[in-house]
Amino acid sequence: QHHIDPPSLVEDLGDDQLLRRRLDDAKLDLWARGISPNLDEIVRFGNNLQDQVNGMETWQSQVAKQGPIRKARYASYHHNKKTKPRQKQKQQLANKNDMMLSWISMLHGGGDNVISSSSTAAAMKTKIQQLTQHYGSAFAQAIEQNQQEHDQDCQESCRYFYCAPASSLSPNNNNKTTQDQTLEDLIGTNRTTIRSYSMGAVPPEDFADEFGFPLDLIKVTQGQPLFSRDEAKHVIDMAESEGLSSNEYVSGKYKLGGDWLTKLPQTRQWFNEKLEKTMFPLLSFLFPEIVSHPSMLRAHSVSLLKYNASHPRTDVHIDNGILAMTLAMTPQDEYQGGGTFFEHFAVTSSNSHDDTTSMDSTILPMDVGHATLRPGSVRHGGQRVTRGTRYILGAFLLIEDRVEHVRRLKNRGSDLRSAGNLDAAAQHFEWALALNPRCTTCLKDWAEILHKQQRYEEAEAKIRQALELLEYKDSDALFTLGMLLSEQGKDQECMDAYRQSLALNSEDAELLYNLGVKIGEQPNNGDRIEEILMYKRCIELDPIGFGGAWLNLGTILAEDGNLDDAETMFIKALGSSKPLEVKPKAMINLALIYHNKVGQAFQQQDIDAAKAAVLQAASYLDSAKPLLDQVSSFESGMQQYQSQYNTLRLACHRNLGQIYAGTGDLALCEEEFRRATDAFPTEIQAWQMLGRVLEIQGKKEAMQDVISKIQQLQSIKGGRF
Ligand SMILES: O=C(O)CCC(=O)C(=O)O
Ligand SMILES: [Fe+2]
Incomplete structure (x- = not known):
């Protein structure tokens, strides 16, 4: 037809x-x-x-x-x-x-x-039956478990958050359905409108058909706010008096301020009223295909987040619910930066917000009293707040009569993965993908499992599949791709992937560090200027998490002969949050710098300076020693540092002994060389030094002992070859 x-x-x-x-x-x-x-x-x-x-x-x-x-x-x-x-x-x-x-x-x-909702429900049922035939009873059990978890989560929600009384569902209840009402009927103002934004290339994880994807599914209120600036201030004051600021969360790479509403009863009371009177009706109005009635909605994982200088942003993430909402609780004029960040806005010209005055097209503009309502699986983040304080209220939502099988299978897969049960985890991702082949988080998680199992090619295939679906707009997936390509020695492609990732999210310190290292590994040290820029941006974002960036910067400067700046970098590296990996390396590098200064001082015949430099070098080496003993020599590059330690420490003994000898203090010189033979009893060089100072002092007997020691060592050494 x-x-x-x-x-x-x-x-x-x-x-x-x-x-x-x-x-x-x-x-x-x-x-x-x-x-x-x-x-x-x-x-x-x-x-x-x-x-x-x-x-x-x-x-x-x-x-x-x-x-x-x-x-x-x-x-x-x-x-x-x-x-x-x-x-x-x-x-x-x-x-x-x-x-x-x-x-x-x-x-x-x-x-x-x-599509009618009954026909999609029937289609889902058929699909589950088919997949049960294919995968067996384990699949059916997992589906059953989804239902149980869903019921439990809904019940738990009603313990804390507003749930409509059962009577509101009765068929005799003559209320108009939400679909027949106008926005004004629902929220009592005709001056609030809704603006829609694209959710990108990937449909919601569950119920994509019902949602009407690819319609623009991110909804933001405009015009008259849902609550006033004063009301918002009152809520924040109340939450602060309930101890909001005593808590801290971890969101991926970042620490987040704020607390769960389950722990803030008065704030929760305000929120519950908003749910009943405004938010649930509004959600049902905006997503009528999926929310058949406001009474079907359940809130869980509700938190009041507080962004400030010490807790500036969240990671890019997805929310754990079929729907999610964000309420803006702070007037935009009270902070700088901030806002909800959507990676896919970056290059999507089809978004309907081109005419906004916002400088950054990836940030969704939303002032106090307004709300964003969206499918939970959209990737987003809380943008860095650069000045002032910004509060938002975020909630994940469930729908009583809709079990999200894809999200639940995927989450259980992630839990299994964390518990180290990789095969069972992969099985769950396979099941979730059988229900929704466009579940990109399933593909990404699965790729990370394959990565861990060192099945790099298979992992790359999965991550590329996810990236195709995402139209390459996922900085984390591109980062994973980069790592997988690096593992396979595909350096150029790896750097391309890292650079693409960076274009989407310029604030990823680990990515900046990895890209810098990869550039530095290239023949002729790659593009030094780009490498340095990556490290600088990395340490600006995270001055203690990536001591390796300070180390590499120091090494580059030292290679260029700029020892003073190199020293500053190595001292910064000492502040690393991963002391065992970074500190011993920084200390050895610092010792090298001071060892170099000894040489310079000797040339200028400045014995005092030489002595001070030797003592400084020795002190760094002595602090490095116990750390070196703790780290395994299999740690990358550590073996080189361990042998550097030996060479340098011995050189310090020799230099110091020579300085003492030069000033005529042979007793101190002998003492220093004895320390060398104590510390390095199998080093012939140390015994030779000691032998010489004994000879000069005419200590024949002691010298004889040293000579036989040297002969003994030479025969052992000779016998080995
Ligand atoms: O800070 C924001 O605007 C977004 C925070 C967030 O992740 C959420 O509300 O789910
Ligand atoms: Fe979120």
């Missing part, structure tokens, strides 16, 4: 034909949202086609911003594609046409394309 144009045809369309298609497209979208523009209305936009297209598209985007399609739905379309970033433009065009064609089939009565 109808066919879908292959993408190549799209490009060949003439201008007029393309405009006509866009006009139809806008018409169909409006129609799907319950508006049927007639010819008069279209002509009002102008006499030529271009003006009509512009007018219709503006109208359509305004309507679209109010929420997802409510009166009708179109078939989910699956872009089964291998998108390369540069092909994106063409692909988007093709996808638009796919959608249009499926709507045409609806217009012609193609009712089987319309």
